[in-house]
Amino acid sequence: MTKLKTENLHKTFGKFEVLKGLDLEVQEGEVVVIIGPSGSGKSTYLRCMNLLEDVNDGKVIVDDHDLTDPSQNINKVRENIGMVFQQFNLFPHLTVMENILLAPKQLKNISKSEGRKLGMSLLESVGMEDKADAYPNSLSGGQQQRAAIARALAMDPDILLFDEPTSALDPEMVGDVLGVMQNLAREGMTMVVVTHEMGFAREVADRVVFMDDGNIVEIGPPSQVFKHPKNERTKNFLDKIL
Amino acid sequence: MKVKKKSHILIGLIFLLTLASSLLFLKKTVEAAEQSDPYIIATDVTFAPFEYQNEDGEYIGIDIELLAAIAEDQGFEYELRPMNFSAGLQALEGNQVDGMIAAMSITPEREESFDFSEPYIDAGPVLAVHEDNDEITSYEDLDGKTLAVKIGTTGAQFADDLAEDYDITINQFEDSANMYEDVAAGQADAAVEDYPVMAYAIQQGLPLKLPTESEEGYPVGFAVNEDQNQELLEMFNAGLENIQEDGTYDEIMDTYLVSSDDTDEAGTKETAAQMDPYIIATDVTFAPFEYQNDDNEYIGIDIDLLAAIAEDQGFAYELRPMNFSAGLQALETNQVDGMIAAMSITPEREESFDFSEPYIDAGPVLAVHEDNDEISSYEDLDGKTLAVKVGTTGAQFADELAQEYDITINQFEDSANMYEDVAAGQADAAVEDYPVMAYAIQQGLPLKLPTEPEEGYPIGFAVNEGQNQELLEMFNAGLVNVMEDGTYDEIMDTYLVSPEDAEVAEGTGILSLLASNFDALMAGLGRTLLLTLISFGISLVAGTIFGLFSATKNRALNLVANIYVTVLRGIPLIVLAFFMYFSVPQLFDIQLTAFMAGIITLSLNTTAYISEQVRGGIAAVPIGQLEAARSLGLPYRQSMQKVVLPQAIKIMIPSLINQLVITLKDTSILSVIGIVELTQSGRIIIARSYQSGAMWIIVGLIYLIIITLLTKLSNLIERSLMND
Ligand SMILES: Nc1ncnc2c1ncn2[C@@H]1O[C@H](COP(=O)(O)OP(=O)(O)O)[C@@H](O)[C@H]1O
Ligand SMILES: [Mg+2]
Numbered sequence: 001m002t003k004l005k006t007e008n009l010h011k012t013f014g015k016f017e018v019l020k021g022l023d024l025e026v027q028e029g030e031v032v033v034i035i036g037p038s039g040s041g042k043s044t045y046l047r048c049m050n051l052l053e054d055v056n057d058g059k060v061i062v063d064d065h066d067l068t069d070p071s072q073n074i075n076k077v078r079e080n081i082g083m084v085f086q087q088f089n090l091f092p093h094l095t096v097m098e099n100i101l102l103a104p105k106q107l108k109n110i111s112k113s114e115g116r117k118l119g120m121s122l123l124e125s126v127g128m129e130d131k132a133d134a135y136p137n138s139l140s141g142g143q144q145q146r147a148a149i150a151r152a153l154a155m156d157p158d159i160l161l162f163d164e165p166t167s168a169l170d171p172e173m174v175g176d177v178l179g180v181m182q183n184l185a186r187e188g189m190t191m192v193v194v195t196h197e198m199g200f201a202r203e204v205a206d207r208v209v210f211m212d213d214g215n216i217v218e219i220g221p222p223s224q225v226f227k228h229p230k231n232e233r234t235k236n237f238l239d240k241i242l
Numbered sequence: 243m244k245v246k247k248k249s250h251i252l253i254g255l256i257f258l259l260t261l262a263s264s265l266l267f268l269k270k271t272v273e274a275a276e277q278s279d280p281y282i283i284a285t286d287v288t289f290a291p292f293e294y295q296n297e298d299g300e301y302i303g304i305d306i307e308l309l310a311a312i313a314e315d316q317g318f319e320y321e322l323r324p325m326n327f328s329a330g331l332q333a334l335e336g337n338q339v340d341g342m343i344a345a346m347s348i349t350p351e352r353e354e355s356f357d358f359s360e361p362y363i364d365a366g367p368v369l370a371v372h373e374d375n376d377e378i379t380s381y382e383d384l385d386g387k388t389l390a391v392k393i394g395t396t397g398a399q400f401a402d403d404l405a406e407d408y409d410i411t412i413n414q415f416e417d418s419a420n421m422y423e424d425v426a427a428g429q430a431d432a433a434v435e436d437y438p439v440m441a442y443a444i445q446q447g448l449p450l451k452l453p454t455e456s457e458e459g460y461p462v463g464f465a466v467n468e469d470q471n472q473e474l475l476e477m478f479n480a481g482l483e484n485i486q487e488d489g490t491y492d493e494i495m496d497t498y499l500v501s502s503d504d505t506d507e508a509g510t511k512e513t514a515a516q517m518d519p520y521i522i523a524t525d526v527t528f529a530p531f532e533y534q535n536d537d538n539e540y541i542g543i544d545i546d547l548l549a550a551i552a553e554d555q556g557f558a559y560e561l562r563p564m565n566f567s568a569g570l571q572a573l574e575t576n577q578v579d580g581m582i583a584a585m586s587i588t589p590e591r592e593e594s595f596d597f598s599e600p601y602i603d604a605g606p607v608l609a610v611h612e613d614n615d616e617i618s619s620y621e622d623l624d625g626k627t628l629a630v631k632v633g634t635t636g637a638q639f640a641d642e643l644a645q646e647y648d649i650t651i652n653q654f655e656d657s658a659n660m661y662e663d664v665a666a667g668q669a670d671a672a673v674e675d676y677p678v679m680a681y682a683i684q685q686g687l688p689l690k691l692p693t694e695p696e697e698g699y700p701i702g703f704a705v706n707e708g709q710n711q712e713l714l715e716m717f718n719a720g721l722v723n724v725m726e727d728g729t730y731d732e733i734m735d736t737y738l739v740s741p742e743d744a745e746v747a748e749g750t751g752i753l754s755l756l757a758s759n760f761d762a763l764m765a766g767l768g769r770t771l772l773l774t775l776i777s778f779g780i781s782l783v784a785g786t787i788f789g790l791f792s793a794t795k796n797r798a799l800n801l802v803a804n805i806y807v808t809v810l811r812g813i814p815l816i817v818l819a820f821f822m823y824f825s826v827p828q829l830f831d832i833q834l835t836a837f838m839a840g841i842i843t844l845s846l847n848t849t850a851y852i853s854e855q856v857r858g859g860i861a862a863v864p865i866g867q868l869e870a871a872r873s874l875g876l877p878y879r880q881s882m883q884k885v886v887l888p889q890a891i892k893i894m895i896p897s898l899i900n901q902l903v904i905t906l907k908d909t910s911i912l913s914v915i916g917i918v919e920l921t922q923s924g925r926i927i928i929a930r931s932y933q934s935g936a937m938w939i940i941v942g943l944i945y946l947i948i949i950t951l952l953t954k955l956s957n958l959i960e961r962s963l964m965n966d
Contacts, residue, residue, distance in 0.1 A: 050873055052869055052872065052873060075875045075876070075877050076875065077875075078872065078873055078874065078875040079874070079875035080875075081873070082873070082874075083870075083873040085866060085869070085870065087864075087866055089864075089866040089867060089869065089870035090870075091867065091870070091871075091885055091889075092889065093888050093889055093892070102871075102874070102876070102884060102885075103874035103875060103876055106876055106880050106884065107875055107876070148870075151874070152873075152874075154874070155874060155875055
């Protein structure tokens with residue numbers, strides 16, 4: 001079943017066309033990894049999927065809801081799409097627990113004890129139960145990103161979007177975060193991941209998308225894209241980073 | 243040698259010839275002026291509504307038209323010669339002009355040099371109310387009302403007198419325009435001002451009217467030099483009578499002045515029964531003549547003098563302090579037997595009352611800094627600067643001095659500033675009525691009197707005409723005795739610094755000044771803090787709203803915020819205050835107290851600045867914060883409220899503290915609309931104590947202490963917030 005779909009997606013900043021008509025279908029439980037050179041439009045594409053960026057043309061369809069339809073309640077849809085950022089974007093004035101429970105408390109009216117229980121179980125799933133009452137600034141990068149993932153899960157979404165979740169981390173922290181993501185994939189979470197971690201892509205991804213210059217150049221299972229790239233540009237890119 | 247001597251003689255001869263011929267020529271022209279047919283009449287250059295130029299440059303005004311009508315009636319020719327007032331007086335005295343008509347008050351000194359016509363107008367103070375006000379038709383109706391006055395005028399004094407009788411709030415202003423506007427805008431219920439000036443202002447379109455007749459004041463007349471041009475004076479008087487009869491006079495007055503509503507005089511005459519102790523009226527407060535000391539006992543020159551004379555003459559009396567004009571009425575209706583209240587012996591008063599020998603003179607006197615040993619006579623003023631109070635006899639005297647010597651004149655609206663100009667060394671000397679000046683010095687002003695006072699209005703004790711003559715005789719006899727036995731000098735020494743021994747009585751220090759005015763200063767500080775906190779609270783809320791407006795993606799809201807900030811930051815606070823207090827009530831027909839107007843002014847202004855700080859604070863929160871919140875499904879408002887604003891406020895705290903300090907300091911500007919906050923409290927204390935040097939240090943220190951404390955407190959709050 002198709003969980004998330006983009007049709008002929010166009011995005012321009014001023015006169016500059018960043019996304020040039022992108023089509024993609026992500027199935028329920030599927031993990032899609034987007035790779036490509038810097039500036040090719042990966043982040044913008046991801047941000048269009050929950051409409052953090054307005055799209056100029058084309059459609060974004062999630063569970064049969066067209067997000068580009070102005071009558072669509074975008075906030076309701078976003079509850080169902082968690083997002084994890086390169087810079088974590090934890091709220092510095094709130095504790096880890098408060099970060100996680102902000103949205104459930106505001107949007108779902110859950111009780112204090114329910115909230116605490118939910119928060120603790122999410123923190124356990126990312127291995128952070130001992131940091132519930134810490135402020136983000138006192139945590140390491142890896143801990144912050146795992147807390148951010150717990151926060152993204154707080155509204156119990158069906159889809160998670162990751163924009164280079166490990167790029168800002170010290171190398172020794174990368175493994176923990178990728179481990180958490182791998183667990184999520186195993187549990188059947190639908191995920192779109194922009195990353196340069198080719199190991200992760202190879203092991204976890206169901207399909208790999210290679211983007212260049214605002215276009216999807218190549219798409220296929222990791223074994224095919226990595227071992228037998230059809231396109232010259234894909235080959236060049238892989239040669240450079242592997 | 244010989245040649246040289248000859249040439250000397252030649253030059254001397256030529257010089258003598260030139261001198262003689264020019265003197266002859268001068269004599270001829272003077273004679274010609276005297277004999278020539280049209281009378282030369284001096285007038286002032288500009289003094290509306292009496293004489294001023296219209297748009298075509300022609301002279302018009304009450305004096306001009308009155309003279310024209312009288313000349314036509316009497317069939318004499320004249321030529322108008324506008325010159326400045328004191329030059330006119332000199333020209334009249336030197337027979338260079340034949341007469342003078344220039345809103346000239348008929349004062350006793352002038353009567354010594356000139357012959358005056360019958361008075362053609364009176365310049366006493368009059369009440370003015372808004373044209374729509376039908377509530378106030380007598381002084382009694384002022385009970386519970388607010389009166390606007392100009393500081394230091396006879397009108398202000400009259401208002402004070404009224405305030406003794408009725409429950410009246412007084413709004414004080416530095417200039418007439420603001421005073422008028424206070425009434426026009428409905429902030430005050432009435433204003434008090436000299437009748438011709440007020441009536442002319444109304445004629446000029448001010449939406450006020452005069453509900454009562456004007457009070458008695460200085461009569462204004464036409465003058466010729468003493469014993470000169472008597473036929474002109476007679477013609478003027480005859481003509482004046484004719485034009486008053488044929489309605490021309492009323493026409494002229496109607497052209498320039500708005501008349502009072504007709505009011506009936508309530509004339510209830512009661513004859514006070516003769517009692518053993520004489521009942522003596524005195525003024526309630528007029529330092530140094532009569533005022534209450536810290537124990538609420540009456541002291542002062544009048545009080546002490548009366549006591550000394552009564553003791554000397556062995557008569558019993560009872561003092562009855564009442565306001566000055568009430569005292570005059572009481573004396574006229576025999577409700578009191580005598581009156582001692584710094585009463586000038588004026589010709590009009592002499593018609594109603596019998597006066598004692600004068601016991602002091604209120605002529606102007608020169609004052610210099612106590613360290614100034616350079617100026618000991620008027621001649622020493624050459625090349626110097628004189629401080630005067632606008633519109634006083636002192637100012638007139640200074641003008642006369644300036645005709646003789648090269649003197650620069652600094653003009654001030656109030657006495658305190660004038661004194662301080664000298665104390666601070668800005669001016670070399672000041673001119674002021676002798677008793678007032680001498681008392682101010684006694685109170686600690688670092689000035690001294692290098693010369694004797696000029697002759698001015700003598701001051702005397704009064705009984706009703708033909709009544710209590712034995713009391714008057716006793717007063718005169720007693721006055722001679724106390725003058726002889728030294729009691730009189732003792733009394734004067736107590737209250738006045740004499741020109742001879744110009745020594746400051748007592749250096750009043752900052753601490754004692756602070757102690758004696760502590761309550762007034764704290765009340766002012768309280769109002770300053772109240773204004774600050776209320777305005778800042780309002781501005782925090784409103785500024786946040788406008789700041790959010792400019793932070794959204796909504797263009798219309800951006801524009802609203804942008805226009806608000808541009809307009810409010812572009813208007814000086816003082817202008818905004820005047821606008822709120824004077825314009826808004828007129829434009830929107832609402833009532834605003836000064837305090838309300840002050841709060842609104844300060845809030846509007848502070849909101850603009852806080853709005854900019856909020857906008858900056860929001861911009862300083864990384865965009866990822868808003869995106870993270872939105873990606874969780876939180877709507878824009880909740881994202882701002884829960885995520886962005888709490889962080890923006892932390893960023894803004896230092897600039898908000900700064901703004902709080904600015905707002906607190908800006909409250910001092912609100913003194914212009916009459917709010918008695920800390921600065922205005924200082925000003926009022928200075929007007930009473932003449933100690934501006936020490937007072938501004940005190941006021942400045944209070945601000946400094948409060949602001950330092952406030953900053954410390956804010957920093958504590960900031961730190962505790964940051965630690966969260
Ligand atoms: N808000 C923006 N305004 C203008 N240009 C942008 C903006 N965001 C991204 N871009 C441009 O769009 C292009 C694609 O950016 P991005 O999607 O971040 O690329 P990637 O994530 O693949 O490195 C880049 O050239 C970038 O400069
Ligand atoms: Mg990117």
